[in-house]
Amino acid sequence: MENRIRDLRKMNKLTQEELSKQVGVSRQSIIAIESGKFNPSLELAYYISKVFNCTIEEVFIFEERGME
Known part of the structure; x- marks a missing residue:
């Protein structure tokens, strides 16, 4: 999972x-x-996203994997 924390942190x-x-x-x-x-817990990801006033999906980039 990738994230945009560094960019968002610097922007803010x-x-x-x-x-x-x-x-x-x-x-x-x-x-x-x-x-x-x-990778942060869902709770920590939520708190990080709230600091930046973003959704979790805007902060963290999830890779789609096949569900087999």
């Missing part, structure tokens, strides 16, 4: 530290999510 002039405080996680968690090394 937020540091990783500021975003982490707003959503209640460590700065290291934000770094891991931005780099694609960690």
